[in-house]
Amino acid sequence: MKIVRSLVILLCITAGFAQNGTQSKGKSLTYPKVSVFPITDTTLDREYELYIKLPEDYATDTDTTYPVLYYTDADWHVEMVSPATEYMLKGVILVGISWQRNIAPEMFEKVGPHYSRIRDFSLKPAEKPEIQKKYQMGQAPKHLAFIKKQVIPFIDQHYRTDTRSRTYLGYSMGGEFGAYALMTQPDTFDNYILGSPSIKNEIPELTRLNAAYLAQNPVKTHGVHANVFVTYGTQETEVTGPIDAFVKLLNDRRDNYLSVQKEVIEGDHTTAAPQTILQSVAWLGRILDYESGRNAPSYIFDVSLLNRPFISTSPAKRNDGLGVGVLGPDGGDPKAIHQLAQEIASGKHGVYDSFLVYQKDKLLFESYYNRGRLDLAHPQASATKVYTAFALGRAIQLGYLDMEDLHKPIASFLPELTPEKFVSGTELVTLHQALTMRSGIRIPEEQYDAMRENPGNIQGQQQVQAIFEQSAPITEASQSFNYGMDPILVMQVIEAVVPGGAANFIKTELLDKLGISNYEWKTSPSGLPYAPYRSSFRSRDMLKWGQLAANQGQWEGEQLIPKAYLEKAMDRQFLTGDDDIFGGGPSVSKQGYGYYWWTADLKVGDNTYYCQSAQGGGGQYVINIKELDLIIVVTGTDNTNKTLQLIADFVLPGFAR
Known part of the structure; x- marks a missing residue:
């Protein structure tokens, strides 16, 4: 001051x-x-x-x-x-x-x-x-x-x-x-x-x-x-x-x-x-x-809006562990992707903040629009669910859980609960069911809001106690796909089984190993990290999550996530229907779900490519297309986006040739 x-x-x-125009006498x-x-x-x-x-x-x-x-x-x-x-x-x-x-x-x-x-x-x-x-x-x-x-x-x-x-x-x-x-x-x-x-x-x-x-x-x-x-x-x-x-x-x-x-x-x-x-x-x-x-x-x-987009077909190498290349010579169709970038910049396809293309360990295209920035962590919304699933996989790799535990009741990992107060059926909800959004838990939104407004009553495992007490009874009919609060249950299990708590575990066993330091992962009213949403990562660091998945859980020679777990997590375990595909269009079909990973088929000409993606509201995507060794990262603030369709129209043809 x-x-x-x-x-x-x-x-x-x-x-x-x-x-x-006042001047004093003297030298100029x-x-x-x-x-x-x-x-x-x-x-x-x-x-x-x-x-x-x-x-x-x-x-x-x-x-x-x-x-x-x-x-x-x-x-x-x-x-x-x-x-x-x-x-x-x-x-x-x-x-x-x-x-x-x-x-x-x-x-x-x-x-x-x-x-x-x-x-x-x-x-x-x-x-x-x-x-x-x-x-x-x-x-x-x-x-x-x-x-x-x-x-x-x-x-x-x-x-x-x-x-x-x-x-x-x-x-x-x-x-x-x-x-x-x-x-x-x-x-x-x-x-x-x-x-x-x-x-x-x-x-x-x-x-x-x-x-x-x-x-x-x-x-x-x-x-x-x-x-x-x-x-x-x-x-x-x-x-x-x-x-x-x-x-x-x-x-x-x-x-x-x-x-x-x-x-x-x-x-x-x-x-x-x-x-x-x-x-x-x-x-x-x-x-x-x-x-x-x-x-x-x-x-x-x-953040103020970018006046002009940042678009690069030969991204700069930075001290973040990512390899770089040149769009065209190293893969992809520069003309088609540049056209898409210009259309994104004009607002034709909604509000995008970043769009990155990565193939065969090289970042080939990098662009930022509107509120997107190279070094600004972007809210991930529900893509956070996939990062939570990675954390559970890391706990399995280190022996704090095993693959058989996926089919055990969540309550069996939480010794502080009082099962006699549970609503019928909640005591049998398994990790596998929570990871696929089929726990059967049903709590009205206003009732759940009331829980959050009284954080003193839901500290630690008491959050699960409250959920299991206030849910409607679990039935076979209720255990259908429902985009609800199931990730909370998964984070509670991580907190219970790993040393030092979930937040420290995620940092030291995942983020530090991936070289991710510019991020935010907010704390929920329970005192644990949020599991369904409220994490933020840079677009380049989102690529690292995609790399970890594409490399079958390996990072720099170390197996961070079990291969068998990732295969299960990214598998199309069931179809969710094609009536409302997020980011979809006429070339996108067979929407399915794994362990918080979304799956779909993208049609390009006579070919179909299996797509696995972490997705978040507003248009956050980490898209893996294994057949083409391709990872695409997108961030935005537009729920009406058609990202998967745009990928099929503009990006895949250049790599599929």
């Missing part, structure tokens, strides 16, 4: 000098670490300057590409943007764009050196002819063309830029110019910072531009991938209504890929500027951290 307060004071002082100062390069708008023969500041590690970290923050009114704002980013946004290239340098001498004398900003940043010509003759207003389209076609390519050519991460910052008329860019060519930048935009009289024009853009680019097929930060001062009463109307204009698009945040800053148009710079830089820092996975929040919906 001391740094922020000091920066506010410093920026207020520099802003006062900059905005008012070349701004530290900022290089100045001339650049000419070759279309209009207008000369400008670029104020460029590189990150401290730019010269030494030669493998890194950097996001770029472009800002207008550089003559004023360099003294605010540079120190703010020095402390709060270090890994970014700063590019300030000056006013025109070769303006007519009479304009320099009459208006000042900032004459060109009035012309370059304004949306439309002035209504009064004499003003229009003097200022030549309404040239925002020409200035945007200059930035898009000459400034940005110049920076990308001469510096190591991350072309997927460009930000625009403009204040006052610079904010008005940013609003124009956002409404007409939003893909110019990924993030827009619009400080106190001068749009008092521009809402009709912005509304017209918005309608024209949407007519050519419907939200359903051409969502705007942008994060927008808009501010105004508490004393700027004249622009409060117009800026609120502008924000409403953006929100009324109902575009899932457009994120808009509005902040009201203490002060008037001048005094609010320093705090606007600070708050917007802090906002941008959070976005860039989320995009890279640094300091990312644990809750997926707290």
Whole structure:
């Protein structure tokens, strides 16, 4: 907080000098670490300057590409943007764009050196002819063309830029110019910072531009991938209504890929500027951290949307134990998979966060969308059930259980229970039945909610006691497939038989051995790890679960899971019916179930491939296709996804040839 307060004071002082043009006598100062390069708008023969500041590690970290923050009114704002980013946004290239340098001498004398900003940043010509003759207003389209076609390519050519991460910052008329860019060519930048935009009289024009853009680019097929930060001062009463109307204009698009945040800053148009710079830089820092996975929040919906997807047909080798290859030369059809990736990015198939393809011990394709990130653990929902089944298999491999125990009653492993209080039939429910979701346990949801609201009554094995007391009686009819609370019973058995408890056992005997450290596995009200859901893993680490299954339980030469157990777990032990196949379509049939693994047949031409998958609500998949030595990982937040059908349509044909 001391740094922020000091920066506010410093920026207020520099802003006062900059905005008012106050100068003291003495030597001029070349701004530290900022290089100045001339650049000419070759279309209009207008000369400008670029104020460029590189990150401290730019010269030494030669493998890194950097996001770029472009800002207008550089003559004023360099003294605010540079120190703010020095402390709060270090890994970014700063590019300030000056006013025109070769303006007519009479304009320099009459208006000042900032004459060109009035012309370059304004949306439309002035209504009064004499003003229009003097200022030549309404040239925002020409200035945007200059930035898009000459400034940005110049920076990308001469510096190591991350072309997927460009930000625009403009204040006052610079904010008005940013609003124009956002409404007409939003893909110019990924993030827009619009400080106190001068749009008092521009809402009709912005509304017209918005309608024209949407007519050519419907939200359903051409969502705007942008994060927008808009501010105004508490004393700027004249622009409060117009800026609120502008924000409403953006929100009324109902575009899932457009994120808009509005902040009201203490002060008037001048005094609010320093705090606007600070708050917007802090906002941008959070976005860039989320995009890279640094300091990312644990809750997926707290993550900003990626403006542009990350798509790689030759994934980078990272220190995570996964081999890498190149899509095409090492397998698969690059054209078909890239087409699918582009369609996913456009939102055509719903909301996906990641999509990875792995074959023969090589990651061949890696992509992230929306809230997906390379280093962010993604909620797994019901895919957690499969990871729980792996934990049980590990207990069998280490001798804490054996394969015969799968057909023994769960109650026989839990000595703290009081069987005489059980509902009829619960004492006979076996591990095998719980692993196949056929225990017969039936408890109304509201009754189960009441249990969770009183965690003191369901600590440890008392959770099973409560379930066995409150279930409806177990009958042959009730022991049919039911997607309920059976995994809870399995986790209770693991807790009872392994030393040190289930949570420590899962970490040391599975996750540590797989090299998985970036994860979350929440604790349930019983004090045990959740078994049906509420774990989170990175997409690359989800591949490791798939590898462990594909390798028949072996990992780096060690048998972690018994082969016989995995065969049983991943076998199609019964059919669940084809009426409602999660992720299905016309090429997906014979949906079945094993030990929390889903199975299905995927038809490709005249061939059929047996598919085994861990699945979670929202679109989480670890898909194994043994015949092709293929593993596919998908994450998302859309229960209406058609992932298995898309795999059959776009992915399998390239590997089946």
